Amino acid sequence: MREELIISGRMNRLVDPVLNIWHWHIPLYLFLGGLAAGILFFAALVTIQGKADKYPTAAKLAPFLTPFLLALGLLALFLDLNHKLYFWRLYTTIRLESPMSWGAWTLMVVTPLSLIWCALNIREIFPRWDWKYPILFKTEAFFKNNLLTISWIMLVFSLILGVYTGILFSAFNARPLWNTSILGPLFLTSGLSTGAAAIVLMSKQQTERNYFARIDLMLIGIEIFLIIHMFMGFLASTQVHIEAAQLFLGGPYTTVFWMFVFSFGLVVPAILEILELRGFHMPHWLAPSLVLFGGIMLRFIMAYAGQASRWLY
Amino acid sequence: MRYAMAVDTKKCVGCSDCVVACQTENKVPIGYCRDWIVEVTDGTYPQLEIEIRSERCNHCDNSPCVRCCPTGASHYADGGVVLVTHEACIGCGACIASCPYDARYPHPDGYVDKCTFCLENRVQKGLNPACVSVCPTKCLYFGDLDDPNSPVSLVLKKRKWKTLIPEAGTDPQLYFLV
Numbered sequence: 001m002r003e004e005l006i007i008s009g010r011m012n013r014l015v016d017p018v019l020n021i022w023h024w025h026i027p028l029y030l031f032l033g034g035l036a037a038g039i040l041f042f043a044a045l046v047t048i049q050g051k052a053d054k055y056p057t058a059a060k061l062a063p064f065l066t067p068f069l070l071a072l073g074l075l076a077l078f079l080d081l082n083h084k085l086y087f088w089r090l091y092t093t094i095r096l097e098s099p100m101s102w103g104a105w106t107l108m109v110v111t112p113l114s115l116i117w118c119a120l121n122i123r124e125i126f127p128r129w130d131w132k133y134p135i136l137f138k139t140e141a142f143f144k145n146n147l148l149t150i151s152w153i154m155l156v157f158s159l160i161l162g163v164y165t166g167i168l169f170s171a172f173n174a175r176p177l178w179n180t181s182i183l184g185p186l187f188l189t190s191g192l193s194t195g196a197a198a199i200v201l202m203s204k205q206q207t208e209r210n211y212f213a214r215i216d217l218m219l220i221g222i223e224i225f226l227i228i229h230m231f232m233g234f235l236a237s238t239q240v241h242i243e244a245a246q247l248f249l250g251g252p253y254t255t256v257f258w259m260f261v262f263s264f265g266l267v268v269p270a271i272l273e274i275l276e277l278r279g280f281h282m283p284h285w286l287a288p289s290l291v292l293f294g295g296i297m298l299r300f301i302m303a304y305a306g307q308a309s310r311w312l313y
Numbered sequence: 314m315r316y317a318m319a320v321d322t323k324k325c326v327g328c329s330d331c332v333v334a335c336q337t338e339n340k341v342p343i344g345y346c347r348d349w350i351v352e353v354t355d356g357t358y359p360q361l362e363i364e365i366r367s368e369r370c371n372h373c374d375n376s377p378c379v380r381c382c383p384t385g386a387s388h389y390a391d392g393g394v395v396l397v398t399h400e401a402c403i404g405c406g407a408c409i410a411s412c413p414y415d416a417r418y419p420h421p422d423g424y425v426d427k428c429t430f431c432l433e434n435r436v437q438k439g440l441n442p443a444c445v446s447v448c449p450t451k452c453l454y455f456g457d458l459d460d461p462n463s464p465v466s467l468v469l470k471k472r473k474w475k476t477l478i479p480e481a482g483t484d485p486q487l488y489f490l491v
Contacts (some may be wrong), residue, residue, distance in 0.1 A: 009349035010368075010415070021406035021419065080390035082404025083423030087399050089384040100407050101383035173377055173481060186423060238480070311413045313478045 003091060022307065025080035027299035030165040031194070033107075034187055034295065036066040037162035038195015040114060042212070044155035047147065052225065055211065060121040064112035066114040074107065099171050103164040108160050113154050116143055151244035162191040165299075177244035177309035178302070182230040187299075189226060193219035194295035197269075197288035209284060214272045216291060220270045227262065244309040253305045261301060265294015315458040318445070319465050319474065319488040320367050324452035327352055327365040331444035331453065335369075338431060338443035342421050347428040348444055352365055364491075367444065367453065370395060370416040370428035371477065371485030378408035378417065379446035386424075392457065393486065394432045399424040413481045430455070458486075 043063045046052055052059035081087055091108070095101040120143055123129045131137050143150060166187030169178035196216040204207045234245035248257045272287040326352045335341065335348050348369035355362050372395050379387045379395060386401035387408050397408075402424035409417045409425060420426040431442035437457075439444065445453040456463025469488055476485045 007352045008334060008368075009351070010346060023407040080405065082406070082419045082425070083402055084349075084404070086400065086403045086423075089386070089403050092401075093385050095383060095385055097380045098383045100381065100405060105384060113354070167478075171381060172407075172411045174411050275320040307410065310415075311478045311481055 022080070022303055024300070025076040027045065027296075027303035029073040029076045029080075030168070030187065030299040030303070031296045032069045032076070033118065033165050034162055034191025034299075035194045035198060035292075036073070036110070037165075037188075038192040039063055039066050039069075039157045039198055040110065040117070040154055040158040041192060042195055042199060042215075043117060044151040044158065047151045048155065052203075055199075055208045056124075057205070057208055058199045058212065060124050062195075062199050062202050063114060063121070064125065067111065067118060068199070070111050071116060074111075099164055099168045103168060106157060106164060108161050110154075110157050113150070113157065114148065116150065117154065120144060120147070120216055121163065123201050138273040162188040165191065169302065171290075172306075174311065174313070175306045175309055176238075176240040177234075177247065178306040179241075180233060182232055182233060183302075185216050185308045186223065186226045189219050189223045190295050190298055193223060194292050197291035197295075201277070201285055201288040201292075210277060213277060213287070216288070217270055217273050217277075220291070222271075224262075224266055227266075240309070240311050243282075244305075247309060253301055255300050257305075260297040261294050264290055265297055268293075269294070314394040316372065316394055316436070317433075317456070317486040317488060318411045318430070318442075319454040319468050319490055321450075321452035321454070321468075321472075321490040322364050322366055323449045323490065325350075325365045325367055326450055328449060330368050330447050330449055334443040334447040336376070337430070338434065339429070341426075345418055345420070345426070347416075347426065366489055367448075368414070368416075368477075369444070369487065371414055371483065372428075372430060373486040374411045374484035374486060375482060377407075377411040377413070377483060381407040381411040383407060390432060391437070392432070395427075396429055396432065397425055397427065410445050413478055413483065414485075415423075 009185035039062045042058045046055045046059045078084060078087060090101065090104040093101070094105060119140065131140060163184045170181055170183040173179045195217055196212045196219060199212045200209050200216065203212070231245050231249070234241045247253045269287040269290040272282055274288070276282045276284065276287065329350050332346050332348055332350065333370060336346060340345060341347055348367060351366045351368050353364045355364070372393060374393060376387070376395050379389060383399050383405060384403055386398045388398065390396045404419060404423045404425060406419065409419065417425050417427040430436060435442055441455050445455045454464045454468045456465040458466055460466060468490065472490045474488045474490050476488060479485065
């Protein structure tokens with residue numbers, strides 16, 4: 001049998017194992033960032049459409065989660081850094097070639113926007129809230145008068161945040177599994193889908209739940225299409241891409257991916273949502289919880305499997 | 314100016330002298346390395362072929378690590394040598410994930426470290442990189458590709474060579490004589 005045997009002096013416990021440089025921090029952040037992007041997108045969308053009163057959870061209540069989601073995500077990112085005290089270096093330069101750089105700047109825009117959005121709606125949640133200082137009342141009035149402008153800015157930046165979480169991975173040609181431009185749209189769709197699921201989970205109105213369940217159903221459909229499309233692309237590409245796809249088609253990630261992401265994260269919640277929209281009684285927390293679970297599993301599996309895929313030479 | 318290195322796989326015996334010289338010269342922490350030896354045995358017994366390579370950062374012309382770096386810490390220095398500015402590196406790991414040659418590692422002090430071609434400590438003083446200067450079989454050639462009389466230009470004109478995974482699109486500048 002023809003064989004190739006490679007012995008490398010780099011295979012020692014300090015070098016080769018740590019080249020799987022990203023652990024739980026990055027996929028957790030990608031999930032939280034995508035979820036926050038989804039919630040903020042729908043908040044901006046219903047506000048622009050003038051339906052904020054019809055869908056109050058989407059417009060007002062759910063966005064209160066986003067500063068916490070973003071803060072938690074940023075904490076995970078910070079913990080991931082090896083040279084922590086130099087994190088501010090991200091903000092001394094803008095490098096358009098590096099998705100991580102413009103992602104950092106996008107967060108710099110989105111995080112304050114999420115806080116402004118909460119401040120604008122805080123009196124709806126806490127009716128006796130008092131800003132105390134006249135300047136804060138004036139600031140609130142200023143933002144309220146420009147609500148439509150803020151909504152548009154938030155709509156655009158939430159989309160950038162959602163798509164960047166995928167592009168971050170797809171920019172690495174050294175990891176063939178990540179090196180597909182489908183990953184940006186896929187993570188964006190998944191982020192919007194988890195955002196819609198969070199709104200369904202929090203909403204107490206049947207009409208709002210049904211509206212976002214329908215949106216979620218459409219997004220799940222797009223996600224399934226993108227996943228199939230991604231594998232078609234891999235299998236029609238070079239040997240390293242074929243091997244990357246095989247991680248999920250018989251390889252070590254097959255069971256976790258098709259079971260946790262594809263079945264429990266996409267197909268089962270889609271069936272449950274269809275049944276619920278047709279009038280069957282279901283525990284209404286079940287489908288959105290599965291969507292959120294699928295979203296987090298997708299990030300974790302893609303992060304770990306991507307680092308297992310590589311060029312061989 | 315375009316610095317490059319050629320490795321003669323026919324002369325290299327895999328003694329790891331280049332590895333130790335680099336660790337000493339660049340004070341690489343114990344257990345880490347910026348260059349390493351790879352032995353590839355290929356064929357059907359008893360017809361086996363062995364190729365021994367001294368590998369390090371390829372100082373690519375189209376470096377994914379420079380492209381992915383969010384702070385500009387990874388950059389092209391004189392002669393296309395890829396360096397990391399320690400004080401600008403946040404240790405995010407993007408460059409490590411982006412390198413198809415796995416040439417980088419996280420230094421225990423936090424920043425990301427890799428081969429520098431000994432640019433500042435030796436080459437700019439007119440010396441060869443540490444690995445080249447100690448090689449007992451003289452299988453490493455270093456120099457400026459823009460200078461037709463540099464050792465690396467001369468040997469690349471004379472001999473057949475290959476680069477590692479050129480299909481990754483990185484335009485590597487570490488040449489292997491075959």
